[in-house]
Amino acid sequence: MSGQGGQGGQGGQGGQTMRAWQWRGPDDHGQIAAAVPTPAPDELLIAVEACGLCGTDLRILAGDYGHARPPVVIGHEFAGTVAAVGSAVEGYAAGQRVAADPNVYCLKCEWCSRRAYNLCSMLHAVGIGRDGAMAEYVAVPARLAVRLPDAVAPALGALIEPLSCVLHGLERGGVEAVGQGGGWAGRTMAVYGAGAIGLIAVAVAAGLGLEVTAVEPLAARRLRAEAAGAVRAAERLEPSARFDYVLDASGAPAAVVDGFGRLRKRGTFIQMGVAPSAFEVPVNPYRVYENEWRIIGSNSVADCYGRALALVESLSGPLSQLVTHTLPLAELPRAIELMTDPSAVKVQIDPRL
Ligand SMILES: [Zn+2]
Ligand SMILES: [Zn+2]
Secondary structure (H helix, E strand, C coil), X not given: CCCCCCCCCCCCHHHCEEEEEEEEECCEEEEEXXXXXXXXXXXXXXXXXXEEECHHHHHHHHXXXXXXXXXXXXXXXXXXXXXXXXXXXXXXXXXXEEEECCCCCCCCCHHHHCXXXXXXXXXXXXXXXXXXXXXXXEEEEXXXXXXXXXXXXXXXXXXXXXXXXXXXXXXXXXXXXXXXXXXXXXXXXXXXXXXXXXXXXXXXXXXHCCEEEEECCCHHHHHHXXXXXXXXXXXXXXXXXXXXXXEECCCCHHHHHHHHCCEEEEEEEEECCCCCCCCCCCCCHXXXXXXXXXXXXXXXXXXXXXXXXXXXXXXXXXXXXXXXXXXXXXXXXXHHHHCCCCCCCEEEECCCC
């Protein structure tokens, strides 16, 4: 914690208070009046204009996410406007539109030296281990912030975080390496789950030229997958269907089991979905050996936030369509309900409403 996080009580920016959504323990959360954070010397205070709700938030609120420490204000997918600048920060001024990588990593440990910032031994992410952006204001280290181009509205800026997760997943799966080695013609990918992460993966992979098939039980989301660039979207695949890449963005045990059986020779399975922690799937080492399969895990952003910023404008078409609902902070319970609604993909909170 920066020590000035808005947890109610003393301190704060000029003694002002703000509305924030605080998690206190398993299924114990609600809106509070908190002190507006005072930015530390190396921090920016950001007036939040958009903050996405995602599956990780639901795991935190349920008390089923290891890194979260109560009490904490949730919210890690956000964009807004600089409201105040810490005394040691250079290059930022009030009024500038920004977003930020929520992962506050140490830059000192072994994992940071490998640029695996998501695996930092000292990681305490905004909205998970320190107060986040489901609030009128959030304080973040300036080194993690990025200026948004004028064309990137707050709602789009708040999608840079999930986009960076997808870029990291594709990089972990070696997708870019193939591109550098001679193109994508004929390469195929199956994406299981057409929620926000799955749909972003479809858009990025299709944009690279892969032939993408989406596997998704909800008809409304299958249509979205086709609009995002999938050549087909199916409720289930034919028994013979095989792919160079299988990306699980669902975390659903049945999807993972099905996907594991669908790799071509030299195929790569990329696990991005958050499966139940006790779920196990059998793996046949002989077939892994024989077919030279790769099984890859990918979580969070690592070092991909900057690349996502560079790409976000070119993907603004498919990305903007993901934001199906924008609600005021007080309606966060309804936002949670919408997470399981077929009509919804990405639900964002605008604390100014
Ligand atoms: Zn998220
Ligand atoms: Zn570290």
